[in-house]
Amino acid sequence: MAHLSSNLSSVSVLVDEDATSKKDVTTIPIDLQPVRISIEKLELANDNPPAPALPMDGGRAAWLSVLGGFIAAFCTFGAGNSFGVFQDYYTLQGTSTPSNISWIGSVQFFFTFAMGLPAGKLLDAGYFHHAQIVGAVLYVFSFFMLSLVDTTKYYQIFLSQGLGIGLGSGLIFVPALSVQAHHWKRRRALAMGIVLSGTSCGGVVYPIMLNKLFLNGVGFAWGVRAAAFLTLGLLVIANLTMSTRTKSVAKPKGGPSPLGNIMRDGPYWIASAGATLTVLGLYIPYFYLQLFATEHGLSTSLSFYSLAALNGASFFGRNILNFLADQYGQFNITCPVSIVSAGLVFAMFGAGTPAGVLVFAILYGFFSGGFASLLPATLAVFSRDLSEVGIRIGIGFFLTGFGILFGSPIAGALINPGFHWSRMIIFSGVRPLLSLLSSLPPSLPPPPSLPPRPSFFPRVLPPGTPIHEGTARARITYECYHVAGC
Numbered sequence: 001m002a003h004l005s006s007n008l009s010s011v012s013v014l015v016d017e018d019a020t021s022k023k024d025v026t027t028i029p030i031d032l033q034p035v036r037i038s039i040e041k042l043e044l045a046n047d048n049p050p051a052p053a054l055p056m057d058g059g060r061a062a063w064l065s066v067l068g069g070f071i072a073a074f075c076t077f078g079a080g081n082s083f084g085v086f087q088d089y090y091t092l093q094g095t096s097t098p099s100n101i102s103w104i105g106s107v108q109f110f111f112t113f114a115m116g117l118p119a120g121k122l123l124d125a126g127y128f129h130h131a132q133i134v135g136a137v138l139y140v141f142s143f144f145m146l147s148l149v150d151t152t153k154y155y156q157i158f159l160s161q162g163l164g165i166g167l168g169s170g171l172i173f174v175p176a177l178s179v180q181a182h183h184w185k186r187r188r189a190l191a192m193g194i195v196l197s198g199t200s201c202g203g204v205v206y207p208i209m210l211n212k213l214f215l216n217g218v219g220f221a222w223g224v225r226a227a228a229f230l231t232l233g234l235l236v237i238a239n240l241t242m243s244t245r246t247k248s249v250a251k252p253k254g255g256p257s258p259l260g261n262i263m264r265d266g267p268y269w270i271a272s273a274g275a276t277l278t279v280l281g282l283y284i285p286y287f288y289l290q291l292f293a294t295e296h297g298l299s300t301s302l303s304f305y306s307l308a309a310l311n312g313a314s315f316f317g318r319n320i321l322n323f324l325a326d327q328y329g330q331f332n333i334t335c336p337v338s339i340v341s342a343g344l345v346f347a348m349f350g351a352g353t354p355a356g357v358l359v360f361a362i363l364y365g366f367f368s369g370g371f372a373s374l375l376p377a378t379l380a381v382f383s384r385d386l387s388e389v390g391i392r393i394g395i396g397f398f399l400t401g402f403g404i405l406f407g408s409p410i411a412g413a414l415i416n417p418g419f420h421w422s423r424m425i426i427f428s429g430v431r432p433l434l435s436l437l438s439s440l441p442p443s444l445p446p447p448p449s450l451p452p453r454p455s456f457f458p459r460v461l462p463p464g465t466p467i468h469e470g471t472a473r474a475r476i477t478y479e480c481y482h483v484a485g486c
Contacts, residue, residue, distance in 0.1 A: 061243050062183035062191075068242035069195035072132075072176035075231045075238070076139070076169035078202015080109055084290040084307045085210045086161070089151075089220070091291060096154050099412030102287055106408045107162035108169070109283065113401030115170020116178075120394025123175045124387055128244045135171025136235040142168055143228035147221045174390075174397055176238065177376055181389040182245040189330060189377035193322025196373035200318060200365075203286075203311025211304040245386070261384065262392060268382040272396045275375055278338050279403035281428035282368055284411045285345065286310065288424065289361065295419050296352050309361040314369020321370035322377065330378040337374065341367035345429040348421065375400070 083105035090101045122131045142164025149156035177195055184191040206227060213223030262268060285292075289310060293303040325333040344364045351360040379396040383389045407428075414423035 059183070064241040065179060065183050065243055066191055066194055068238040068240070069176040069180055070198035070201075071234050071238040072172050072242070073195055073198030074202035074205075075234050076173040076202075077112060077196075077199040078311075079206045079227065079231065080105075080112060080165075080169065081199060081203030081286055081311050082206035082210060082307070083108065084287055085207050085214070087287055088290045088294060088303075089214060090157070093151050095151055095157065097412070098288075098291070098415055099409050100154065102408040102412040104158050104162040105287055106405045107158070108166035110401040110405035111163070111166030112169045112173055113397040113404060115167060116174030116394035116397035116401075117391075118394070119171050119174045120178055120390035120392075120397075123178055123244070123390035126244070128175055128179060128242070129239065131171050131175050132239045132242070135168045136232075136239065137168075139165060139168025139172060140228055140232045140235065143231060144225065147224035147228065151220060172235070172238075174394055176242060178380075178390040178393045179242055179244055181380055181383075181386060187326055188380065189322045189325040189374070190319070192377045192380075193318045193325075193373045196322075196369075196376075197315045197318040199372075200311050200313075200315035200369055203314065204308045207290075207307045207311070208304070259391065261388065262395065265382060268379075268392065268396075271378065271382070272399045275379075275396060276399045276403045278342070278371065279400045280407040281345070281411075281430075282341065282371065282407075283404055284408055284424065284428045285348070285360075285364055285368075287408045288411065288415070289357070292348070292351075292421060293357050295421075296357075298354055298357060302354050302357065306357050306361050309358055310365040311369075313362040313365030314372075317366035317368070317370035318373035321367075322373055325374055325377060330374060330381050334371065334374045334378050337367055337371045341371055342429055344368075345425055348425045 087098070087101055087105060090096070090104075091098050095101060119131050119135075122128070142160050145160040145164060146157070149160055151157065177192060180191045180195055181188055209230075210223055210227060213226060214220055218226075286307070290303050290307045293306050294300075321333055321337055341364065344360070344367060347356075347360050347363070351357050375396070376393050379393050380389050383392050411424045411427060414427055415421065
């Protein structure tokens with residue numbers, strides 16, 4: 001290394017022989033002026049250090065983004081959780097078979113998840129509010145179009161509710177969820193759980209409101225319009241309260257491509273595949289519980305409130321289980337919750353009474369809602385910096401969307417003819433064997449071309465852990481571990 005002499009007229013070149021001794025090799029005369037210029041540049045560089053990153057885990061912007069994300073989830077995924085009301089209404093109106101009708105809800109949910117792929121990329125590129133505005137306009141417009149359809153015309157319902165509402169909600173939901181990673185690090189899972197608890201609240205409010213409006217003289221058309229007006233006002237508030245940190249988290253130019261890192265990340269793809277297989281049957285009870293209660297001769301009021309109880313219980317699961325995930329690690333909580341939620345489906349064999357339906361709705365809502373809210377935080381664990389969060393969650397949601405797309409129509413085909421519920425229950429309940437795939441990634445080594453992935457046990461390095469600062473790689477790796485929230 002170079003060392004400036006005391007008279008600033010020469011430079012001594014030193015060579016490190018070992019950790020404790022150094023030896024002069026030669027002394028090279030230099031001109032004084034260039035040395036002074038170099039010193040001035042060095043002093044200027046030291047006087048202007050890089051601006052520190054914005055604080056994480058708190059602050060006005062962070063909590064307002066949580067509020068906006070909660071409202072966005074309430075209006076999109078929460079309203080989607082009320083599809084059981086439409087499933088029951090369309091079936092009893094004779095629109096089509098239960099299997100064909102479930103395709104409408106499946107396509108709606110599929111696009112809610114699948115649009116996360118382009119929407120997540122737009123978030124990472126700095127077009128968050130653009131995606132929110134376009135999605136809100138399309139979503140509300142399609143909701144109003146649904147109020148004008150002839151409920152005996154299947155294609156009209158499919159276009160407005162399946163395609164239009166699905167595409168619009170997809171542009172809103174995934175960015176509103178992913179942007180929380182811009183503001184939270186140590187409590188990221190809890191923040192996302194609070195946001196996703198909006199889906200539980202929406203899944204309580206929308207079913208009760210729609211059931212009351214459909215059957216109490218208002219009718220289908222004005223019932224849907226009332227829901228559309230409510231959604232319009234809430235989405236305006238959501239878009240005004242959420243914010244991003246795109247400039248402070250942008251990836252430096254010349255760095256590795258996030259998509260290239262993702263394509264070579266085997267554990268991430270295995271986790272996404274396991275999540276897809278889990279979601280294949282996760283939302284079947286959300287589609288069919290109200291119809292299940294009606295066909296078992298239970299009271300109309302109990303049938304209406306069964307879906308609200310299911311979504312209400314998921315509120316507590318989304319918050320409590322996500323809080324535990326911050327303490328014990330995302331995978332340590334996600335995998336058992338997936339297995340328990342799948343096993344609970346078999347309880348439907350004994351849920352032919354009012355008490356049985358309510359107990360099943362509460363327990364299944366708690367664990368299934370917990371898994372759904374743990375999924376994005378678990379996918380975010382694989383991110384090596386904030387520039388990858390949106391695209392990783394988007395790709396994961398895109399894949400899990402196929403599980404939602406095919407799961408409920410398969411269940412509807414198994415029910416017909418004659419409402420044979422046992423076949424649907426068995427199909428939905430065999431998911432534990434498939435979802436075990438999601439427990440594999442922590443034990444797999446990362447690809448050789450990627451930086452070492454941190455251990456998932458414990459979640460973060462303890463405060464004050466000494467870090468070797470001899471190389472930039474060590475410092476960058478340590479920072480990425482903390483950003484990823486592992």
